[in-house]
Amino acid sequence: NAGVTQTPKFQVLKTGQSMTLQCAQDMNHEYMSWYRQDPGMGLRLIHYSVGAGITDQGEVPNGYNVSRSTTEDFPLRLLSAAPSQTSVYFCASSYLDRGGYTFGSGTRLTVV
Amino acid sequence: AQSVTQLDSQVPVFEEAPVELRCNYSSSVSVYLFWYVQYPNQGLQLLLKYLSGSTLVKGINGFEAEFNKSQTSFHLRKPSVHISDTAEYFCAVSRKSSGSARQLTFGSGTQLTVLP
Numbered sequence: 148n149a150g151v152t153q154t155p156k157f158q159v160l161k162t163g164q165s166m167t168l169q170c171a172q173d174m175n176h177e178y179m180s181w182y183r184q185d186p187g188m189g190l191r192l193i194h195y196s197v198g199a200g201i202t203d204q205g206e207v208p209n210g211y212n213v214s215r216s217t218t219e220d221f222p223l224r225l226l227s228a229a230p231s232q233t234s235v236y237f238c239a240s241s242y243l244d245r246g247g248y249t250f251g252s253g254t255r256l257t258v259v
Numbered sequence: 260a261q262s263v264t265q266l267d268s269q270v271p272v273f274e275e276a277p278v279e280l281r282c283n284y285s286s287s288v289s290v291y292l293f294w295y296v297q298y299p300n301q302g303l304q305l306l307l308k309y310l311s312g313s314t315l316v317k318g319i320n321g322f323e324a325e326f327n328k329s330q331t332s333f334h335l336r337k338p339s340v341h342i343s344d345t346a347e348y349f350c351a352v353s354r355k356s357s358g359s360a361r362q363l364t365f366g367s368g369t370q371l372t373v374l375p
Contacts, residue, residue, distance in 0.1 A: 189365040190303075237303065
C-alpha cells in the first residue's frame with residue numbers, strides 16, 4: 148500500500164506562475180484535505196472534500212482551487228503564485244466515520 | 260468552531276527523563292482528540308487518538324495521553340524519552356460527527372528535543 152502520495156516533493160515558482168500539486172490515495176478514503184504548514188502556525192486547512200464531486204473551503208482557501216473527480220485524487224491548484232504561498236503543503240485522507248488521518252510526505256513550495 | 264493551544268513551543272529534556280507536552284482545547288461541541296508526531300522533513304504520523312471510552316489512551320512508541328473533559332485538556336506523556344523521540348508534536352481536535360466535521364484543527368506544535 149502506497150498510502151497518500153504527493154508530487155512533486157520540491158518546487159520553485161516565480162510570482163504569477165500557476166501549478167498543480169498532486170495528491171493520490173489508494174485506501175478508498177472518502178475524506179481528503181489539503182493543509183499548509185508554516186513555522187509557528189501549525190497546519191491550516193486550505194480545502195477539503197468528503198467524496199467525489201464534493202469540495203469545500205477551509206480556513207485559508209484564497210489563491211487555491213481544488214477538484215475531486217475520483218475518490219483517489221485530490222489535486223491542489225495555485226492560480227497565480229505569490230511569495231505568501233511559500234510553505235510546505237500536506238495532503239491527508241481518512242474514512243468519514245473513523246478517527247485519524249493518513250498524511251502524505253509533503254510538497255515544499257518556494258515562490259520567488 | 261474549535262481551537263487548540265499547545266502551551267509550550269519548545270521542550271528540551273534529557274534522555275531517559277519523563278516528559279509531558281501540554282494541550283488545551285476549546286469547543287462548543289464534543290470532540291475527538293489526536294496527537295501527531297512529525298520527524299524532520301516528513302509528514303505527520305498518528306501517535307494516538309481519543310474517540311470515546313477510557314480517558315487514558317495509549318499510543319505508539321510508549322506515549323500516552325489523558326483526556327480531561329473538565330479542564331479541556333489532552334496532555335501527552337512518556338515516562339522515559341529517547342533521542343529518537345526528538346520531533347515536533349501536534350495536538351488536534353475534530354468535531355464528534357462525520358462529513359464536513361471531519362476536518363482537524365491543529366495546535367501550533369511543540370518541538371521536543373531530547374538531549375544526551
